[in-house]
Amino acid sequence: MELTQDLLDRLLGESLRARExxxxxxxxxxxxxxxxDEQGRIHLGANIENASYPQGWCAEPSALTAMLMAGGKRAVAVLVTGPGPDIITxxxxxxxxxxxxxxxEELVIISGDPGxxxxxWTLAELLPYSFGPEHLKT
Structure with missing residues (x-):
């Protein structure tokens, strides 16, 4: 799926909206x-903190859960936004x-902020030599 400028703008806007x-x-x-997702749909997530610190969760798994609940199977891009100006991954x-x-090698991870x-990057660049489901097949 091609990440056109229009699609990137939509992803950025939705990720910023999710921060709310x-x-x-x-x-x-x-x-x-x-x-x-692989069907071209956008799913949102936000970080959720908890007073018992380890019990909170990040924005990315929240968005993945939304994707799975909507019937999506594969993420093709994720745009993560923080407050800036530091790059968030x-x-x-x-x-x-x-x-x-x-x-x-195909998942595109994009960092953004209100600016x-x-x-x-690709996920392979951020998580080289990763362990995945194919390692568990017998």
């Missing part, structure tokens, strides 16, 4: 994610979760 749903009373660091755990539902798109 963040529950981040402790860190005050709102993160949004917009996942584009998925944490290690989120990279592994994205790995479960993508082709690492626009900052950088992009």
């Amino acid at each position: 749903f963040s529950h981040s009373p402790y860190s005050k660091y709102k993160v949004g994610a917009a996942v584009l 998925p944490c290690g755990g989120c990279r592994q979760k994205l790995r479960e539902f993508s082709v690492p 626009g798109i900052r950088q992009r």
Whole structure:
């Protein structure tokens, strides 16, 4: 699927909109994610903090859950936004979760903030030599 400028603009806008749903009373660091699935649909997620810190979750798995619940099977792009100006990327755990539902050499991960798109990579660049479902096949 080609990531046209129009599609990138939509992903950025949706990821920024997802930040509005963040529950981040402790860190005050709102993160949004917009996942584009193999059918061309966009699914949103936001970070959700919890007073028992390890029980919170990131924006990316929230968006992946929305994708799966809507019948999506594979993420082809994810645009993650934070407050800026620092570039935000998925944490290690989120990279592994994205790995479960993508082709690492094809999944495009894009970093953005209210100022626009900052950088992009493939998942394979951010998570080289990753472990995935194919390793468990006998």
